[in-house]
Amino acid sequence: METKQKDIIRGGQFLVKETLCDDIFTPEDFSEEQKMMKEAVIEFNDREIIPHKARFEAKDYALTEEVMRKAAELGFLGVSVPEEYGGLGMGFVSTMLTCDYISSGTGSFSTAFGAHTGIGTMPITLYGTEEQKQKYVPKLATGEWFGAYALTEPGAGSDANSGKTTAKLSDDGKSYVINGQKMWISNAGFCSLMIVFARIEDDKNITGFIVEFDKNSPNGITLGEEEHKLGIRASSTRQVFFNDTVVPAENMLAGRGEGFKIAMNALNIGRIKLAAACLDSERRITTTAVKYANERKQFKTPISDFGAIKVKLAEMATNAYVGESASYRAAKNIEDRIAMRQASGNTHQEAELKGVEEYAIECSILKVAVSEDVQHCADEGIQIFGGMGFSEDTPMEAAWRDARIARIYEGTNEINRMLCVGMLVKKAMKGHVDLLGPAMKVQEDLMGIPSFDTPDYSALLSEEKAMVAKLKKVFLMVAGAAVQKFGPALEEHQQLLMAASDILIEIYMAESAILRTEKNAKRFGEDSQKEQIAMSKLYLYQAVDIVEKKGKESIISFAEGDEQRMMLMGLKRFTKYVNYPDIVDLRNEIAEKVKSENKYCF
Template structure:
């Protein structure tokens, strides 16, 4: 990608995507593969044998495991080498996050520590702050937490913030008062990134547990991720040295949102890793469970479940590594020692806020689907705590709430795109006007597709993106500036955007696999892409039609619906046969059929 122009955030909607600009897991370097395997081995050898103790919140064990992870470099991938980390690229970091994602509650503790707990200092800390805190955080000798949420400040974290920071009379400390809720690692963290308002300006601070006035509340009794620590963090006249102000007064929103963007794609990666682990044990169970004289994995009903689980994981994997490839490309070449590095890196990451939200929503909902199907495959045993399906089902649910609820992330996707369009940064309006002028002359019968694998899927991926432009353009015409208040329409537009990005990512990945491996060896990629497309397109039509029905009626509505039918006209494939083939490979591989 270094030799190509880096795609604009959200620009995938505007036309065909250059495959060279799409990173796929098949392009992992030897170092990426080694990092992934090292992390998988750590989870298998150190975490899985200790499931029960971790679930019981064995504080000493978790601290020990964090230190072991630090020794392996699994906590310092984002930390520069001069501060005790490895300074790895974002793809390497994503590999670690994916592999740790199969570690249940430990993954939550590790993820909060390395992501939202450490990255604010990496990106926004000054040299003294980095030198003081990052070496211990990278080593795992100290644990970090991120304190944003309050009782009245959830999705509206900035506007709802009631925590205050007042400069002491001698000017040496900020005096912080407030209470933060649902803080991951709250019970055992040594260092907290705390947000509070200074004269009304939302700001961030590095707060140590040992500072006067800092304490944590009782552990929350949770549905899942029981082995992680979740508490309140209480600030009662907490004395924070002025040198522990992070970045500048009033820069809290930039810190919070940029770290959340990273946290969102990382959550998608962790969910991906969890999904793969679940598919593995569900497959093994299905192969070993005999009913009516044969393994249940031989029955079509179970095969379809395994195939759909694998296909959704394939799509999630394609989406996440495409996004992280874009972020890595945008950061490459920035001078980390430059005075404006924080601003430039923030802008580079913020450019892909839409893609980060897509990663989070898609990954977490695939994990939910996979966990649910695993319970069903296990039958009654899936409801019994002795089997891993029960724990995974409970643990999966929080991911649709972490890092901004999926509803908030869905609102972010079209909201951010429309904001950029209104500012002239993304020519969505022009694309919409052009399409509206062409749609009545367009005929699906006029399209001639090349005789090659996935030609139909590649064409329909473009049509799905055009359907987004079409519906969004009509919505903008209908509601104008009031569109932001039409949340139900925005949610459906978000789903259309997510699935358009996902299916295009699948198609391009499969096309690259065909080019690299040949069509025969790339068959699993082809089949899962075909299955995903076959399931996605009917949903696209439903979402589009529901949006249009909220905008018009009678002849106007009928005219609008013609456009959707033209763009999304598609003859279904024999997906049942495709699913059987994918399931057979899942069964043969004892899990995910690629790699």
């Protein structure tokens, strides 16, 4: 596919540069190959995973391994692996799509699949030597071996670089001896290979190693018992203990002290794929809920006719649509950036690493937003089912439990919130995103006299696009003033960073939905997008409320006197509609559509 360089904005630049709807990718842009892959994955999910949900919930770890082998036979484990290493060599959007549609049957399989294809395989693909890739990646791509990722320790969770596991070079220099303990290791019970992080001597940063694991010849590796977890019950999760585990020196991954960099970049990829892994769960939960609401009668009326239920159905569908819009927008940006880098002479490894790293801000935004939306979706699903929703006999209870982990792994949502603002500020300081110029312009706007002209909002979604532009001014106003006041010490003000990140998240998510809807209305006609227009407006209305609340919280936390009064006036101006949407009508319109289709239908 031809890539137009001028249209690919850099990571974080969505905040300061206008994105045209024609320049974003939407699920309606899937190629024929991608549509075929989507159908193949859905068919696999419906045949191999969903009918066996009870077995997964009963902690049938052998079933998880068996289904992983079946996924391997169809090539699903090697979608993103280059063809020369036994994979399908498909682009980033296709890898997202596979992760999206294979993940909805149960969180247990989703976790096993994500851990293997993402953090179990990708570090070798992206950081391995040619010899390491030839030796290990084909086995992982074909499912001959399964991979795991051993980073977390009892005392090193969010502070991943503080791990105590050690690696000591042998006297002959031919191997390293690893000692230590890792915990929460997905796939530990059936893996043949682990990416293990350990510290050499007093190095500042940890180092990565490829460690083979054969239960018949354990090499000093012992496993704890399977963890009994709230959700993802058939995902094998164990502690791993290393006692004088000997690893050949050539199995060091990248260079000495490069482990922290590997860990962080692997997590960037993991974050956007985790967002994808939540999407079809939202769609299926919404479908299950609306089917029940259409069938369940109270006071001789289907409960889907009640306004209180319509609110839930409308917002569940809206959040799924918005999450999907933003996830595929970012995925295509990454794919295009990778293609650009390869065209300019980068290797596949360099191009993919830098392509994903470029959009690390968007990856963190998506991880937070979609993981919280899927939890809310499952929670509302239980509520629609009422007492039945609390029972293990209905699917909502398991969906709610499985969704809960998504806010914790790949970096907690609190860490990701602080990261996305911190990374944006760092990009600005490096000159990759011009925040200073636009922030100064907002300050000038605050000092000037506001226009009292009534703008022309006759074009489709024109007021919504103007509102998004104003919300960007709120972020620039708050973040600009905070950086001026605190400088590098801003990272110590975590509550301020969290509030600013919520503003940033809402901007990206709302804009993504609006641009998708505008693009599809232009090519398919407005009548075909009536409910999508309603969802875009509904989400934005709620985003404005969040931005106003978080903006106020931020301003009064660090500004005083005239500065505070001026910024609060600016906040009021930047969050005010000219024509407020009737959100009751919007919700009713969306709910009636899913009711009539008896499923999530967007």
